[in-house]
Amino acid sequence: MSTPFYVSPEQIMRDKSDYARKGIARGRSVLVMAYADGILFCGENPSRALHKISEIYDRIAFAAVGKYNEFENLRLAGVRYADLRGYQYDRSDVTSRGLANAYAQTLGTIFTESGKPYEVEITVAEVGDSPADDQLYRLTYDGSVAEEHGFVVMGGNADPIAGVLKNEHDPTLDLDGAVTLAVKALAATPDAGEPRQILPTGLEAAVLDRTRARRTFKRLTADRLTTILGASAS
Amino acid sequence: MAEDLGLHGRLPAHYTAAGTSSFSDFLSAAAPDLLPSRRPLPAGATVDAPHGTTIVAVTHGVGGSAGVIMAGDRRATMGNIIAQRDIEKVFPADEYSCVGIAGTAGLAIEMVRLFQVELEHYEKLEGNVLSLEGKANRLTAMIRGNLQMAMQGLAVVPLFAGYDLDRGLGRIFSYDVTGGRYEEHSFHSVGSGSMFARGALKKRYNDGLDEAAAVKLAVDALYDAADDDSATGGPDLTRRIFPVVMTVTADGLRRVPEDEVAAVVEAIVAERMIRPGG
Numbered sequence: 001m002s003t004p005f006y007v008s009p010e011q012i013m014r015d016k017s018d019y020a021r022k023g024i025a026r027g028r029s030v031l032v033m034a035y036a037d038g039i040l041f042c043g044e045n046p047s048r049a050l051h052k053i054s055e056i057y058d059r060i061a062f063a064a065v066g067k068y069n070e071f072e073n074l075r076l077a078g079v080r081y082a083d084l085r086g087y088q089y090d091r092s093d094v095t096s097r098g099l100a101n102a103y104a105q106t107l108g109t110i111f112t113e114s115g116k117p118y119e120v121e122i123t124v125a126e127v128g129d130s131p132a133d134d135q136l137y138r139l140t141y142d143g144s145v146a147e148e149h150g151f152v153v154m155g156g157n158a159d160p161i162a163g164v165l166k167n168e169h170d171p172t173l174d175l176d177g178a179v180t181l182a183v184k185a186l187a188a189t190p191d192a193g194e195p196r197q198i199l200p201t202g203l204e205a206a207v208l209d210r211t212r213a214r215r216t217f218k219r220l221t222a223d224r225l226t227t228i229l230g231a232s233a234s
Numbered sequence: 235m236a237e238d239l240g241l242h243g244r245l246p247a248h249y250t251a252a253g254t255s256s257f258s259d260f261l262s263a264a265a266p267d268l269l270p271s272r273r274p275l276p277a278g279a280t281v282d283a284p285h286g287t288t289i290v291a292v293t294h295g296v297g298g299s300a301g302v303i304m305a306g307d308r309r310a311t312m313g314n315i316i317a318q319r320d321i322e323k324v325f326p327a328d329e330y331s332c333v334g335i336a337g338t339a340g341l342a343i344e345m346v347r348l349f350q351v352e353l354e355h356y357e358k359l360e361g362n363v364l365s366l367e368g369k370a371n372r373l374t375a376m377i378r379g380n381l382q383m384a385m386q387g388l389a390v391v392p393l394f395a396g397y398d399l400d401r402g403l404g405r406i407f408s409y410d411v412t413g414g415r416y417e418e419h420s421f422h423s424v425g426s427g428s429m430f431a432r433g434a435l436k437k438r439y440n441d442g443l444d445e446a447a448a449v450k451l452a453v454d455a456l457y458d459a460a461d462d463d464s465a466t467g468g469p470d471l472t473r474r475i476f477p478v479v480m481t482v483t484a485d486g487l488r489r490v491p492e493d494e495v496a497a498v499v500e501a502i503v504a505e506r507m508i509r510p511g512g
Contacts, residue, residue: 055358077249079358080260087257087351088268105243 016117020141023119027065029155030123031185034134034171035178038127038209038216042182043155045204053206055217057082057094059127061208065155066120066141074103074122096126100137100145108143117141121154127208127216131171153185160188179205179225180232200225257355258348258375270344271379280387284310284317286342288427288459288466289324289334290435291395293404293420294448301445301483302395302404305452306334307427307460308475309467319467324478326487328353331369331396332480336425338388345376345390366398370407370415378413393424397482404482421451427459427466434458434512449479449490453498458512469499 030043030052041053041063052071053063056078064071081102085094103122111117118141126135136148151169153162164185173181183203187195205220212218220228248263258269266272275281291304306323309316317339324334325346333349335342352372357363364372373394380390394407406418421439423431434455443451453469456477460468469476476499479490506512 049361051361073250073252076252076359077245079355080249080257080264081245083257083351083355083358084261084264084268087261087347088265102245106245109244 016111017142020111020117020119024066024121024141024154025156027155029153029157029161029186030063030065031151031153031161031165031182032063032123032125032136033151033165033169033178033182034131034136035173035175035207036131036171037175037211038207039125039134039136040175040178040182040205040207041125042179042186042203042205044186044198044202046202047204051204053204053219054079055206055215056099056124057086058091058214059208059210059216060094060096060099061125061206061217062122063125063154064120064122067118070118071120071122074106074118074120077106078103078124096124096135096137100124100139103139104143104145106143107139107141111142123148123152123154125208127210129210157188157190160190160192161185164188175207176228176232179220179228183229200229255356255359256372257352258372260355269379270341270348270376271382274382275386275388278386282312283341283388284312284321284339285465286310286321286323286336286339286425288423288425288431288456288463289336289393290423290428290431290452290455290459291334291393291406291418291421292435292439292443292448292452293395293406294443294445296403298484299444300403301397301481302406303445303448303452303479303481304332304334304393304395305449305456305477305479307456307467307477308470309465310339311465316467319470319473320475322478324480325350326480326489327369327394327396328357328363329486330363330399330482331366331394332482332487333373333395334393334424335390336393336428337390338383341380341383341388342390342392345380345392349373349376363399365400366396366405369396370394373407374409374413374415376413377409377411381412384411391424393422395482397484399484402484423455423459425459425466427456427463430462431455431459445481445483449481449495450498450502452479453477453495454502454512457502457506469503471499471503 028044032041043052054075056062082094122139124137128134138146138152151165187198201222208216261269289306293302304324308320310318310321327333389411398405406422408416408418408422421435460466476495481488
């Protein structure tokens, strides 16, 4: 009888992390950023039906990169968590902090206890009454949570995109300005190469708009994106 | 919410289960004690609770201007007592439908809350809106769940109306206590004053109504209901309490602002000064 190999816990965790990171790096990036009237979500996604960006509750939305079936699972859980809370208590008692905690616990447990970690990275955003009350939480495959300010970039091509936003992001931009900047950032390539061409039909974009009553989430249609991007190009 | 987080704080399996987009189905797995139907009265017991009274709905128009309006008086009664004089009994169900309630107010309001979450939950999970028939059927299931309470005197009888985006017209659905669902044409009314309201609607309704005329017709019918039914509240001009009126068209749901309803009510009261019977 052969003796099983000893593998140290550090090695197991490192292997799982590498595995998850590789999976996430294969996907296209999604960015989340603050603008004057709320929070903009924008990512490259040619599909009209399989969303990476979704509404969770009145003032809360969700963006994800990685493996579709895994983040879709988390999205369902988030909507159910939020609707249950809102029904049990009151609509105003549903917070992104509570949701981020529930996600963190779930992702952390999956990472340590199951053989295969989730290959996902998600952002939970909540729009407040004023820009100072906006909240952005970034969650990674192992359940770590970070509260971010200004913008979050997730996915394979995150560094060049974050590089553009670091220089140019301005939370007082209006919606048109924010969308234009988002598309410019998404088009950035590593090593400051020639930017790629991104068509409005290949984009998925949505906002949490604090000026809307009750449900603040709204998708930006391809027509709307064409208008915004067309105006900024000319 | 510690009870939500199972072993090691992870969200339990039914949160991530695929296959259902119904909030009630999810509740029955995650928190069954929150379902109204899981909290029965002790056998044989009856309680006195506030009752909501009269709701009317009227469809109007064809083509682009088609829609439906719903209006309700503001009174809740408990036996011979007026339990509340400014209760609201017409609620938005979602962007294209509304629901009015008659019967036991507490149970009905809870049912409406669950119904609202049910519709929004489906919309968020599925990414598209339920058909109007689909919404009407969800309400059936909830009323059926309340049958035991209804047999102990706590019936809930809603009226559901909405704009059918596929057919481009306003539609009205009524229910019985067992959850039986019936589509009504042109107009309908439920609650203690419904007999008088329906009589008024029948005499004054015609196919050529526009939205403003339909609003006036509905408020007129409520006035007639209050005239003959002690449980229906008439317009309260001293306290400025007027019926709740909602309109649903292709543009979505809108609650008619109070000053617009006030103007309609004042015109009706002025007419009744000359002809009290309308």
